[in-house]
Amino acid sequence: MTTIAPPRITSLLEVSGVSVTFDGFRAINNLSFTIGPQELRAVIGPNGAGKTTFMDIVTGKTRPDEGTVTFGEVPRSLLRMSEAQIARAGVGRKFQRPTVFEDQSVSENLILALKAQRAPWRVLFWRETGQDRAKVAALAEQVGLQDHLARKAGELSHGQKQWLEIAMLLAQEPRLLLVDEPAAGMSFLEREQTTALLVELAKTRAVVVVEHDMEFIRRLNCKVTVLHEGSVLAEGSLDHVTKNPQVIEVYLGR
Amino acid sequence: MTRTFLARNPSVLWFLAALAIFTLTVTVLAEGLGLGLIPTAFVKVLGKTLCLCLVALAMDLIWGYTGILSLGHMAFFAVGGYMTGMWLMYARTEEIVVQALAGSPIPPTPDEVAQGVATQIFGVVGGSDLPAIWSFAHSAWLQLPMVVLVPALLAMIFGWLAFRARVNGVYLSILTQAMTLALALYLFQNDSGLRGNNGLSGLQNLPGLGEVPQSSLSIWFFLASAALLALGYVAAAFVTSGKFGSALRGIRDDEQRLRFLGYPVEGYKLFVFTLTAVIAAIAGAFYYPQAGIINPAELAPIASIYLAVWVAIGGRGRLYGAVIGAGFVSLLSSWFTGGMAPSIPLGFYTIHWVDWWTVLLGLAFVLVTLFVPRGIGGLFDKLPSPRRHGAQLGPDDGALREKEADA
Numbered sequence: 001m002t003t004i005a006p007p008r009i010t011s012l013l014e015v016s017g018v019s020v021t022f023d024g025f026r027a028i029n030n031l032s033f034t035i036g037p038q039e040l041r042a043v044i045g046p047n048g049a050g051k052t053t054f055m056d057i058v059t060g061k062t063r064p065d066e067g068t069v070t071f072g073e074v075p076r077s078l079l080r081m082s083e084a085q086i087a088r089a090g091v092g093r094k095f096q097r098p099t100v101f102e103d104q105s106v107s108e109n110l111i112l113a114l115k116a117q118r119a120p121w122r123v124l125f126w127r128e129t130g131q132d133r134a135k136v137a138a139l140a141e142q143v144g145l146q147d148h149l150a151r152k153a154g155e156l157s158h159g160q161k162q163w164l165e166i167a168m169l170l171a172q173e174p175r176l177l178l179v180d181e182p183a184a185g186m187s188f189l190e191r192e193q194t195t196a197l198l199v200e201l202a203k204t205r206a207v208v209v210v211e212h213d214m215e216f217i218r219r220l221n222c223k224v225t226v227l228h229e230g231s232v233l234a235e236g237s238l239d240h241v242t243k244n245p246q247v248i249e250v251y252l253g254r
Numbered sequence: 255m256t257r258t259f260l261a262r263n264p265s266v267l268w269f270l271a272a273l274a275i276f277t278l279t280v281t282v283l284a285e286g287l288g289l290g291l292i293p294t295a296f297v298k299v300l301g302k303t304l305c306l307c308l309v310a311l312a313m314d315l316i317w318g319y320t321g322i323l324s325l326g327h328m329a330f331f332a333v334g335g336y337m338t339g340m341w342l343m344y345a346r347t348e349e350i351v352v353q354a355l356a357g358s359p360i361p362p363t364p365d366e367v368a369q370g371v372a373t374q375i376f377g378v379v380g381g382s383d384l385p386a387i388w389s390f391a392h393s394a395w396l397q398l399p400m401v402v403l404v405p406a407l408l409a410m411i412f413g414w415l416a417f418r419a420r421v422n423g424v425y426l427s428i429l430t431q432a433m434t435l436a437l438a439l440y441l442f443q444n445d446s447g448l449r450g451n452n453g454l455s456g457l458q459n460l461p462g463l464g465e466v467p468q469s470s471l472s473i474w475f476f477l478a479s480a481a482l483l484a485l486g487y488v489a490a491a492f493v494t495s496g497k498f499g500s501a502l503r504g505i506r507d508d509e510q511r512l513r514f515l516g517y518p519v520e521g522y523k524l525f526v527f528t529l530t531a532v533i534a535a536i537a538g539a540f541y542y543p544q545a546g547i548i549n550p551a552e553l554a555p556i557a558s559i560y561l562a563v564w565v566a567i568g569g570r571g572r573l574y575g576a577v578i579g580a581g582f583v584s585l586l587s588s589w590f591t592g593g594m595a596p597s598i599p600l601g602f603y604t605i606h607w608v609d610w611w612t613v614l615l616g617l618a619f620v621l622v623t624l625f626v627p628r629g630i631g632g633l634f635d636k637l638p639s640p641r642r643h644g645a646q647l648g649p650d651d652g653a654l655r656e657k658e659a660d661a
Contacts, residue, residue: 059514087516099511101504108500118516120525124498172515 010073012037012206013176018057018067019230027053028064029230037073037175040202042217042238043210045227046251051210054227055178059093060086071176088118092174096181098161102154106145106164109153110136113168135171143167158185166197176206183216195219226251263491265574270484277480284476285469294469298544301476303584305541306564308479308486310580311573312530312537313561318570319494320526321506323423326412326430327534328557329437330405334535335542335552336441337404339454340388341397342543345461347374348392368392378452385447394461401539402532409531410524417520417527431555438553453549457542475544482540483577486533490573493529502526563615567622568629575631582630587611 015033019026028050035041045051056062058069060083069078071089078086087093100109114132117123140146143163148156153164162185169177179198183191198220201207211217217224217238224241226233228250234241241247260267280300283291292300309331316322351370355362362370372384390396416429444450460471494502501522504512509519542548561580568579589595590611598605607614622629 061510082518083510083513084516084518087514093514095511099508101500101507101511103503103507104500111497112500112504112512113515118518120498120501120518120522123501123517124493126497168515 010037011035012039012071012073013058014068014070014075015054015058016068018064018069020053020057020062020064027230028057031067031227031231033225033232035176035206035208037206038203040199040207040220040222041209042220042222042224043208043227044212044214044217044224044251045233048229049227050230051227052180053230055093055180055208055210058086058176058178059083059091084118087172087174090173090175091178092169092172092176093178094165094169094180094182096184098158098165100153100156100161100164100168102152104153105150106140106153106156107136107149109164109168110139110171113171115171115173139167139171142170159187159190162186162190166194170201174205177201177208179207179209181211182209183211183213191216192219259492259495262495265572266488266491269487269574269577273480273484273487277477280476281473284473287470287473294472297469297472297476299585299588301472301479301544302541303581304476304479304483305537305544306584307577307580308483308537309534309561310564310568310576311483311486311490312533313565314570314573314576315490315493315502315533316526316530317562317565318572318576319499319502319506320523322523322527323427323562324430324527324530325427325555325558325562326434327530328561329434329553330409330531330534331538331541332548332552332557333405333408333437334401334538335548336448336454337397337401337535338539339457339542339548340391340400340448341394342457342459342461343375343454344371344388344391344397345394346456346459347371349461349464350374376449379444379450381444387447398539401535405531405535406528409528413524413527417523420520431558434553434555434558438550438555441550441553448550451549451551453547453552454542455547457548458544458546460543472544475540479540479544482536486537487573487577489533493526494573563619566629567619569631570629572631574634575629578630583615587615590614 011034013033013035015031018028018031020028031050031054033054043051043054053062057064058078060078060081063079070076071078071086071091076089078089078091081089101112104112111128111132114135116126136149137146140149143166145156145160145164145167148160153161156164162182166182182194182198186194195216198207198209202222209217209220221238223236224238225235226241226244226247228246233250234244234247280292280297281287283289284297285292285294309327313324313327316324316327348367348371351367351374352362355366355370368384369382373382376382376384384391390400412430412433416426421429440446441448442451448454458468458471460466463471493499501512501517504515504517505519505522513519564579564583565576566579567583568577569575590607593608595607595611597607626632628635
C-alpha cells in the first residue's frame with residue numbers, strides 16, 4: 001500500500017460543485033476537488049472526462065456555469081479574475097504540446113517568465129540585474145539548457161522545448177502547478193528526470209499532473225483522482241483506485 | 255551579458271548615420287539655404303516622405319512586432335494633421351482679417367476680429383460661427399497639445415472596447431477600417447465643424463513668418479521631420495528591445511501563452527495601440543503643413559492599406575524595413591503618379607503610369623509576399639557576414655555551426 005499524504009489543515013485550491021456546459025454537453029458535472037499547499041496529485045481519466053476543461057476553469061480560460069473555485073491560504077475566488085491575474089496569484093500551467101516563444105532565444109523566454117512586475121509601464125523600464133542573470137543561469141542549468149541560452153527556442157529539440165517550458169514555469173515561482181501530460185514525447189531517461197523533478201517540486205508547492213501513462217503515475221507515487229464524465233469517480237492511492245470496479249469498467253478495463 | 259542599448263540595437267547607429275548624411279546632403283543642395291539644385295517642391299516631397307517613414311515605424315510597431323494589423327493608423331495621422339491645421343488656418347486667417355480691418359477708422363475689437371475669422375473660414379460651408387471644437391484654435395499652446403491628446407483619447411476608447419472584447423485578427427482589421435471610414439464620412443459633412451470636403455487649406459504658412467520664403471520654410475520642416483524620425487526610431491528601438499519587446503513579440507506569436515505567464519495582454523495591446531496612434535498623429539502634424547492642405551479624403555481606408563503595403567514591402571518586424579518600405583514606395587509612387595515616368599506605347603495600347611501604377615504596386619505586393627516575405631529590409635541579412643566555418647548545426651542561418659559549438 002502506498003502512502004497517502006497526511007490530512008491537511010488548510011487547502012490551497014478548492015473547487016466545489018463546479019459545472020460547465022458547452023452547447024448542451026456537460027463537460028464538467030458538479031466537480032469538487034481539493035489540494036493542499038504541498039501536495040502532488042495525479043489526475044487520470046478517459047478522453048473527454050473533463051481533465052483539460054478542469055484546468056481551463058482553474059486557470060480562468062473557461063468560466064463555469066455554477067460552483068466556486070477558491071485559491072490561497074485566505075481563500076480568494078478565482079472566478080472573477082482574468083487569466084493573467086490568476087497566473088500572477090501563483091497558478092502556473094504547462095500545456096500538453098510545448099509552447100515556448102520559438103522566435104526568441106532561450107534566455108529571452110526565461111526572462112519573460114521570471115517572477116517580476118507585469119504591468120506594461122514597469123516592463124518597459126525593466127532592466128536586467130545581476131540577480132536576474134544568476135536566476136536565468138540557474139534555471140537553465142537545472143533543465144540542462146545552460147549551453148543553449150543564446151539559441152532560438154525554435155531550434156531546440158522537442159524534449160528540450162519541454163524542459164524550457166518547465167524552466168519557464170519554475171521561473172514564475174507558482175504555488176500551484178498544473179501539468180498536462182508531461183511525459184508525452186519524452187524519452188525513457190527524460191521521464192525519469194521529470195518524475196524526480198515533479199516529486200521534488202511538490203515538497204514546496206502543490207502540483208497537479210494530468211497523465212495517461214499509468215507507469216509514469218505509479219512512479220509519482222501519489223494520491224490519484226479519477227475523472228469520468230466531468231466528475232470525480234474515485235480518489236485515493238493508485239492501488240486503491242485501480243481496484244475500484246467502476247474505474248476498471250470505464251477506464252482501465254478497456 | 256549586460257549590453258548597452260546601442261549594442262543590442264546595432265541598426266540604430268547605422269540608421270542615424272544614414273539619415274544624417276541624407277539630411278545634410280539635401281540641405282546643402284536645396285534651394286533655401288544651399289546650392290539650389292533641389293527645387294522647393296521636391297524638398298517638400300522629401301520632408302513629407304520622412305513623415306510617412308515615421309508613421310510606417312508606428313505601423314511596424316503595431317503590426318510587425320505586436321501582430322495587430324490595424325487598418326486605421328492613417329486616420330490618426332490625418333487627425334494629427336487636422337489638429338495642427340486648425341491652429342495654422344486660424345492664425346493665418348486672423349492675420350489677413352487684422353490687416354483688412356486695419357484700414358477702418360475705429361480699431362477693431364477682439365470680438366470683431368474673431369467674427370471676421372469665423373466668417374472667413376466658414377463662409378465656404380455657409381456658416382459664420384466658430385464651432386465649439388475650434389475653441390482652442392486661436393492659441394498654439396492650447397491647440398497643439400490636441401495633436402497628441404485627441405488621437406490618444408480616440409485610440410484608448412476604441413482600443414479599450416476592441417481589445418477587452420478580445421477582438422482579434424482579421425476582425426480587428428475590419429473594425430479599425432470601419433472606424434476610419436466612419437471618421438472620414440463624419441468629416442465629409444459640412445456641419446462636422448471642419449469645413450466638410452473643403453478641408454483645411456493654406457497650412458504651408460507659419461503665423462508671424464509671412465516674410466520667410468517657402469524655400470526656407472520647406473528646409474525647416476524637412477529638418478524638423480528628419481529630427482522627428484530620428485527620435486521616433488530611437489524610441490521605437492527602445493520599445494522593441496528588452497523585455498517589453500519580448501512581450502510584444504510574445505503577443506504576436508502566442509498571446510494566450512503570455513496570459514498564462516501573468517501578462518495583462520489587453521493592457522499591452524492598448525498601450526501599443528495608443529502609443530502608435532500618437533506617433534502617427536505627430537507625423538501627420540508635420541506632414542500636412544508641408545502638403546499645405548488636408549481634407550477628409552486623406553482618411554480614406556485605402557491610405558491605411560497603403561501603409562500596410564509599405565511596411566510589408568519594406569519588411570515588417572524590423573524597424574529599418576518599415577522606413578525603407580515607406581520611403582522607397584512613396585517616392586516611387588510620386589514619380590509614377592506625378593507623370594514623370596515615361597509612358598510605354600505598345601502600338602495597340604499605351605501604358606500611362608498614372609493609371610497603371612496601382613496595378614504595379616499591387617503586383618509588387620503579391621510578389622514580395624510570395625517570394626521575399628522578409629521584404630527589402632531582409633536583403634540586409636544577405637550581406638556577407640563574418641566567416642563562421644563548418645556546416646550548420648541548426649535549421650537555419652541563426653543556428654550554431656560546428657566550429658562555434660566547440661568554442
